[in-house]
Amino acid sequence: GKPMPVEPENQEINDDKAFTCTFSIECSTILNNLNDLEADKREIVPSNGIILPPTVVTFYEGESVFDVLQRVCKENNIHMEASWTPVYNSAYVEGINNLYEFDCGNLSGWMYCVDGWYPNYGCSRYQLKDGETVEFRYTCDLGKDVSCDWMG
Structure with a gap:
């Protein structure tokens, strides 16, 4: 089964336990x-479309994909802007x-896998596990052009 979302108010970060994941944009x-x-x-x-090539990054037990995205963008001087969406309780x-x-275009935006x-829930509700590979991908067609089939 796929992991269930973790609500932000239930998130517990243990910075004694460090793991790694591979991150790209x-x-x-x-x-x-x-x-x-x-x-x-x-x-x-970028001429090749790569903003951040696959990079091994450290994260701590309980951190979300969004926590790591914020840190990776800051460390690599990549601009990133997000907003809080109360109806989804997510960034x-x-x-x-x-x-x-x-x-x-009207169907374009950022997705993560x-x-x-x-x-099918926000990246601030996805609790990372050791060794996972995270990709942030820009779609121009509601995900169809990045092999996501549940949108639209």
């Missing part, structure tokens, strides 16, 4: 949709590397 789908991208944003899209990632939802699975 990419927006290669934009390269196929540059005509839809706002012109002033084109120069911030919502609006933009990474100054690329925001809807910048590349863990070991190839796209959770």
